[in-house]
Amino acid sequence: MKTTISEVYKHAEKEVKIGAWIANKRSSGKIAFLQFRDGSGFIQGVVVKADVSEDVFQTAKTVTQESSVYVTGVVQKDERSPLGYELLVTGIEVLHHAVDYPITPKEHGTEFLMDNRHLWLRSRRQHAVMKIRNEIIRATYEFFNENGFSKVDPPILTGSAPEGTSELFATKYFDEDAYLSQSGQLYMEAAAMALGKVFSFGPTFRAEKSKTRRHLIEFWMIEPEMAFTEFDENLEVQEQYVAYIVQAVLKNCKLELKTLGRDTEKLEKITAPFPRITYDDAIVFLHEKGFDDIKWGDDFGAPHETAIAESYDKPVFITHYPTSLKPFYMQPDPNRDDVVLCADLIAPEGYGEIIGGSERIHDFELLKQRLEEHNLEMDAYKWYLELRQYGSVPHSGFGLGLERTVAWISGVEHVRESIPFPRLLNRLYP
Structure with a gap:
């Protein structure tokens, strides 16, 4: 079922497909956390190494900030999330691999941000x-x-x-x-x-x-x-x-x-x-x-x-x-x-x-x-x-x-x- 992040609440416990960009990511051994955005909102995707293929987990670890993807996963309720839901990722298809995205999660000056508005x-x-x-x-x-x-x-x-x-x-x-x-x-x-x-x-x-x-x-x-x-x-x-x-x-x-x-x-x-x-x-x-x-x-x-x-x-x-x-x-x-x-x-x-x-x-x-x-x-x-x-x-x-x-x-x-x-x-x- 193809949907948007703002509409995932309609598909709790079901597998969905979302076109999105990678807003941020972090990984810890056998688990990777990806922040997805699609214009309608933001959602965290969790990639568990034991639950996906080696290719999917490697993609999760190597995909770069602002790369565009199709992500599939099961929508799960999560009270800790601002959205109230997260995505248990089952698959990632990279559409475009972004390189050297200039706005990183660190602090940037206002003029730099305005130049990159x-x-x-x-x-x-x-x-x-x-x-x-x-x-x-x-x-x-x-x-x-x-x-x-x-x-x-x-x-x-x-x-x-x-x-x-x-x-x-x-x-x-x-x-x-x-x-x-x-x-x-x-x-x-x-x-x-x-x-x-x-x-x-x-x-x-x-x-x-x-x-x-x-x-x-x-x-x-x-x-x-x-x-x-x-x-x-x-x-x-x-x-x-x-x-x-x-x-x-x-x-x-x-x-x-x-x-x-x-x-x-x-x-x-x-x-x-x-x-x-x-x-x-x-x-x-x-x-x-x-x-x-x-x-x-x-x-x-x-x-x-x-x-x-x-x-x-x-x-x-x-x-x-x-x-x-x-x-x-x-x-x-x-x-x-x-x-x-x-x-x-x-x-x-x-x-x-x-x-x-x-x-x-x-x-x-x-x-x-x-x-x-x-x-x-x-x-x-x-x-x-x-x-x-x-x-x-x-x-x-x-x-x-x-x-x-x-x-x-x-x-x-x-x-x-x-x-x-x-x-x-x-x-x-x-």
Whole structure:
């Protein structure tokens, strides 16, 4: 019976055949222990010299790390195994004999591992992170599909920028300038006026020269937009969504979280609603914590966000930022024109902002005024302004950065481990 490692539980006490790679091995006289991986998981194979042919045992002793094989064996329960099962090997057929695999079980430096990212992905830890990433993506589609959202794909090449062009990658689009998208939001607003509730999921690009553990040049965003949705309703969707994906990972990635040594008690606390603190109150709080240098009107850096997040065991919304700090399209607070109806969602444990969102301006004249104040070309935003001319409604949306969210939920220190092939300030290889 041909199967996969993740499905061996269906074949207890039966002989199975698995296509796999040798992740590691050790031998002791008359017994050899092989660690097999097949993409779906890892399992230990035990080869007992007395129970197999001489050829099979010799193969077990000489097969090299990352050689590919077909292994046959009897599935046996084993409480000591993280998987709960091991394989009593009866046969090994080597498909390809790997030589001098560069990533050995010893310690390697980060730069070496990043240079060999195409191989590092095979390791047990990186495998666990990628499986958690996949579960977050699966649960994202499930959440929005179950809540009446339609998926819409905004363009990656754009002729204008939602937040200015200073951090965009420019390219030539035949005889005119174009940019790689830093957000699909403006297009998603148009889609929301057609379909009501929409979400996008795709790559975004920021030409930001930052080397922090929270930043990537290319990353993936989930960007919902909702018609007839005001500020507080927007926050409710955000907290429900984040709680949903965390609970999905807890339910479906137990083995991966264990592999990573993740403290799941912290994740179990992530249920809606989430706490909220205004920007004004956050400034007061930071002064009380000794951050005397920050003043009203300053943006928060990583130390400020971490200090605020440490006061809660759930993600926390920081709301009502100064108008001067935020993009042109955010709706002003009706009670004061110096702040906007926006919120950043800060993850616990020092992972920083994972969501930015707001109610969008729906008044034509106000949006036109904002565009002028930001010195943006009116012609480039003509279509965006027209959304406020033909049946404008209050609407809101947000963007969740997938990689920061993966890093937080899986507990890895650096966001570069949360994407298969990270693009960093000085890294475009492999």
